[in-house]
Structure formats: structure tokens, C-alpha cells
Amino acid sequence: MKQHYQLEDIFTPSQPADVTFVERSEINKRLERALKTPGKQIILYGYSGVGKTTLLANKLKESQIKYIKTNCITGMTINDIIIDAFNQLDIYYPIEKSKSKSNGGGLDLNVSFWVIKAGLKDESKLETKHSHKRAVELPITPQNLAKYIGSKNLCWIIEDFHKIEESHKKQTAQIMKVFMDSSTEYNKLKIIALGAVNSAREVVQYDPEMRNRIAELEVPLMDIQNLKRIISNGEKYLNIEFDDAIKNRISTYSSGLPSVTHNLCLIMCELNNVRETQTTKKNIFSNKFNEAMEEFLEENSDSFKNIFEHATKIIHKRKNENPLDLLNAIIQLNKENFSISEIKDILQTIDHSYIGNNLKKYIDEFCSPLRSEILRFNENSNKYYFSNPFIKAYIQCVINKDVNINNNSFKSEDFKEEFKNILKIELSLAKKAFMLDFGDEFGSFEDF
Numbered sequence: 001m002k003q004h005y006q007l008e009d010i011f012t013p014s015q016p017a018d019v020t021f022v023e024r025s026e027i028n029k030r031l032e033r034a035l036k037t038p039g040k041q042i043i044l045y046g047y048s049g050v051g052k053t054t055l056l057a058n059k060l061k062e063s064q065i066k067y068i069k070t071n072c073i074t075g076m077t078i079n080d081i082i083i084d085a086f087n088q089l090d091i092y093y094p095i096e097k098s099k100s101k102s103n104g105g106g107l108d109l110n111v112s113f114w115v116i117k118a119g120l121k122d123e124s125k126l127e128t129k130h131s132h133k134r135a136v137e138l139p140i141t142p143q144n145l146a147k148y149i150g151s152k153n154l155c156w157i158i159e160d161f162h163k164i165e166e167s168h169k170k171q172t173a174q175i176m177k178v179f180m181d182s183s184t185e186y187n188k189l190k191i192i193a194l195g196a197v198n199s200a201r202e203v204v205q206y207d208p209e210m211r212n213r214i215a216e217l218e219v220p221l222m223d224i225q226n227l228k229r230i231i232s233n234g235e236k237y238l239n240i241e242f243d244d245a246i247k248n249r250i251s252t253y254s255s256g257l258p259s260v261t262h263n264l265c266l267i268m269c270e271l272n273n274v275r276e277t278q279t280t281k282k283n284i285f286s287n288k289f290n291e292a293m294e295e296f297l298e299e300n301s302d303s304f305k306n307i308f309e310h311a312t313k314i315i316h317k318r319k320n321e322n323p324l325d326l327l328n329a330i331i332q333l334n335k336e337n338f339s340i341s342e343i344k345d346i347l348q349t350i351d352h353s354y355i356g357n358n359l360k361k362y363i364d365e366f367c368s369p370l371r372s373e374i375l376r377f378n379e380n381s382n383k384y385y386f387s388n389p390f391i392k393a394y395i396q397c398v399i400n401k402d403v404n405i406n407n408n409s410f411k412s413e414d415f416k417e418e419f420k421n422i423l424k425i426e427l428s429l430a431k432k433a434f435m436l437d438f439g440d441e442f443g444s445f446e447d448f
Contacts, residue, residue: 004277007270010234013263016054020233022226022258024055027219031059034215035190039183041176041210042192043161043203046219047373047387049259052194053159055219060155065188068149069157078168078175085156086140089148142178150186161195162369173207180213196369221256221376230261238269239278245286252430255388267292267299297390297420304394311371311395320347320354321362323371324399330384331396336429337383389426396422 010020034042044052060067068088070081149156156179164172176191183189193203197218203210228251235241242250246268254260269275271288312323329346330338340363344356363384366375374391375384386392397419 005237006276007238007266007274010237011262011266011269013259013266016057017051017230017258017262018058019237020230020262021054021058022222022229022233023058024220024222024226027055027217028059030215030217031055032063034217035059035063035065037215038187039180039190039213040215041180041190041213042215042217044192044194044217044219045197047197047221047257047376048369049257050219050221051258052219054258056157056192056194065155066153067155067157067192069159072158072160072163074163075165076163076168077165078171081158081164081172082140082142082145082175085145085149089152091148142175143182145175146179146182146186146189150182150189153186153188155188156191158191158193161193169203170207173203173210176203176210176214177207180210196373197367222254222258223256224251227251227254227256227258227261230258231265234265234269237277238274239280240269240272240274240282240284242268242284243286246284246289249286249289252433253389253427255430257388260388263299264292264296267295271295297423300390301416304391307372307374307391308394308398311366311374313371320351321356321359323362323366326359326362326366327395328399331399336433337378337381337385339383389423389430393419393423393426 005019009018012018012020031042031044034040044056046052068085070084070088072081158172161172172193176193179189179191203214228247231242231247231250242265250261250264250268253264268284268288271292272282272284274282274284312327314322325347326343329343329350332346333342335342340356340360343363344354344359347356347359348354363375364377365371367373367377367384372391374387374395376387377384386395397415400422401415401418
């Protein structure tokens with residue numbers, strides 16, 4: 001095992017964790033079973049920052065499974081992702097040196113499905129006895145793509161599956177079916193799609209036949225004990241020791257997201273001049289935690305603003321149910337957890353004629369990438385809550401200050417001070433919830 005590490009190898013808020021990876025036994029077991037089952041297509045879904053990519057990357061590495069990967073961006077079509085996958089395969093076909101022309105004969109291309117053109121750059125590859133020419137304008141179908149990927153013993157990972165254009169998702173479901181059928185010949189062949197909450201439901205919705213042929217694996221929010229294991233792993237590899245109060249605060253404020261834990265730990269280490277594995281154990285106390293929080297808020301201020309703007313963007317103007325109207329009603333409730341009926345009651349005090357037939361639909365949008373996943377839904381209590389105290393405080397501040405959406409308003413010292421004051425209250429509530437679960441060992445943070 002490597003003995004010396006750089007800080008950026010240990011706490012990685014923007015990349016999949018490797019050294020500090022924390023295995024979650026239940027989801028790990030289900031993923032392993034799905035990977036070993038021939039023909040089983042896989043959809044890993046969950047909130048942004050919950051650790052989907054990290055979980056998959058470490059399991060593929062452990063199982064020595066090779067793959068190609070397509071990273072989806074908003075508005076991508078099915079043609080786009082097929083071309084991307086085909087481009088990564090680097091396909092050549094043989095031609096004899098003595099021949100000046102070749103039509104690529106010998107390739108078994110079935111064009112029974114919709115055909116797209118790969119449009120790859122014309123290249124030649126010379127060997128001792130034969131010349132190989134890279135495929136140009138080669139007709140590609142899902143069947144052929146499955147064959148090419150399968151013959152190389154690869155899996156195809158589709159990251160951010162939910163960003164594929166809505167009208168193309170039915171075709172994506174059909175491609176999964178093609179890959180499943182082709183697995184009789186290539187038993188390692190499968191598609192592994194990573195997406196937001198409800199991604200699996202979308203595939204089944206477009207092709208009900210896939211219901212029993214897809215492993216729908218939800219990567220849940222990480223509990224506090226596992227978030228603390230990330231911190232403990234970092235301590236071990238950097239030869240440091242965080243004060244217990246720091247561990248409790250970071251794991252609580254992370255709201256189930258490993259990426260936030262990594263970010264706060266990274267900042268704490270930087271403030272304590274820990275850039276690499278220490279030769280002698282270094283203790284990190286809580287006296288710099290407030291400074292770390294200040295840095296975290298400053299570093300993420302633009303992200304908070306972007307999340308807010310995305311969450312409140314008006315797509316179709318409505319009388320009482322515009323995003324900001326709904327958030328205003330939620331904030332007025334002044335509750336940690338709230339129901340549809342409670343939100344409706346607030347809206348009806350504003351407009352007595354309000355019926356709210358579509359209210360649940362619009363509130364559910366706040367749980368999706370469409371509105372930055374700022375809310376989460378608890379199926380046990382049938383209530384909603386804000387995804388983390390930072391974005392909740394930010395939204396409260398915007399509503400309280402009634403600022404215009406421009407950089408000057410959001411960057412003002414007055415706004416920043418108000419944000420910190422509201423956040424202090426939200427973090428106090430998080431502390432109380434922690435103490436109810438884990439006892440009176442949280443540590444003081446009155447100075448923040």
C-alpha cells in the first residue's frame with residue numbers, strides 16, 4: 001500500500017473517491033450481483049453528489065471490468081451517444097496492401113434498425129502484412145454497436161442518463177433491450193446508466209418489457225456513520241486527527257452528500273497547512289472550523305446562486321404556482337418537514353379560490369434535476385424537506401431581502417451577512433437533530 005499521499009488524492013469533492021472510498025454493503029452487494037448476471041442492464045440512480053460514480057468506478061476496478069463511457073450533456077440525442085460510443089471503439093477493417101480501393105467488405109452490417117452515420121475521420125493503420133483502414137461513414141445500428149462493444153468484452157457506461165432528450169428516451173430503452181438480447185453471444189455485454197432520481201422509472205415507462213430485465217439500484221444518501229468513515233480514512237492516509245466536534249459538524253452539515261464532506265475536509269486541511277501525509281501525527285482542532293465554513297460559503301456562493309436561478313426559472317407562467325411563489329409558501333410554513341396539504345393551506349390564504357390540483361406535480365419538480373433537486377421526499381412520512389441547510393438558508397435570504405437576480409445584489413455585504421445569520425439558525429436545527437440521534441457530544445459552534 002502506498003505510504004505517502006497528496007491532499008488532493010484523499011479529499012476529492014469534484015472527482016470519484018478512490019483512496020477514501022467507503023463501501024456501503026447493501027448497494028454494493030446488489031451492484032455486484034447485477035454485474036455478474038448476464039444480460040442484466042443496470043440503472044444506478046440517486047441525488048447529485050450522493051456517490052453514484054464513485055461506487056461504480058470502485059466496483060468496476062475491483063471486478064476488473066473494462067468499459068467505455070459516454071458523458072451526457074443536456075439535450076443530447078440518441079444519435080449523439082451512439083456516435084460517441086462508436087468513436088471510442090476505434091474500429092478498423094482490413095484491406096490488402098495491393099488493393100487501392102476497399103468498400104469494407106466482410107463487415108456484417110444489419111441496417112434493420114434506424115441507421116446513423118458515425119462520420120469518423122479517415123485514418124489508416126499500417127501493419128507488417130496487412131493494412132487496416134479506420135471506418136468512415138460506417139452505418140451503425142444498436143445491434144452492430146452491441147456486437148462491437150461485446151466483442152471487446154466491454155460494458156457501456158452512460159453517465160447522466162437523465163439529460164438525454166426526452167423524445168429519445170424510448171429509443172434508449174430499446175437499445176438496452178438489444179444489448180440484453182446480444183448478451184447470449186457476449187455474456188459480459190451490458191449498459192450501465194447513471195442518472196437522477198426516477199431515471200429507472202423512465203426506462204420502464206417507455207418499455208414495460210424491461211421491468212424484470214433491468215437492475216434498478218438506488219444509491220441512497222450516505223448516513224452520518226459512513227460520512228465519518230470518509231473522514232477517518234482521510235485521517236489514516238494523511239496521518240492527521242480531526243477533533244470530534246469537527247467530524248460531527250462536517251458529517252451533519254453534509255446532509256448525506258459525500259461530496260460536501262470531501263469539500264469541507266479539504267478546506268480544513270488547507271487551513272491547517274496539511275498538503276500531504278504528515279511525518280508525525282497532526283491534530284486538527286475546531287478553532288478554524290468557522291473560517292473553513294466562511295471559505296466554503298464563499299467558494300460555493302456562485303453555485304448557490306445558480307441553483308436558485310435554475311430552481312426558480314419560469315418555464316410556463318402560472319397564477320399562484322410559479323416556483324418562487326411555492327418556495328415562498330414553504331418558507332412561510334417555518335417547518336423542517338412539510339406536506340402538500342400544508343403548502344396548499346398557505347397558498348389558499350393568499351388566494352381563497354386556489355384549488356391546487358397540480359400542486360404535487362410542481363412540488364415534485366423541486367426534487368428533480370429540472371429544479372436542481374433542492375427538495376427531497378421522505379416516503380415514510382410522506383413529507384418534503386430541503387436537500388441541505390445551505391440552499392435552504394440561501395432561498396430564505398433571497399425571499400427575506402427581496403433582491404433582484406443580479407450579481408450586485410447577491411455579492412453585497414448586506415446579503416452575505418443576512419445569509420450567514422439565517423444559516424446559523426439552520427445549522428443549529430441540524431445540530432439539534434444530530435443530538436437527538438447521537439447524544440450531547442456535538443461540540444460548540446456559537447461563534448459562527
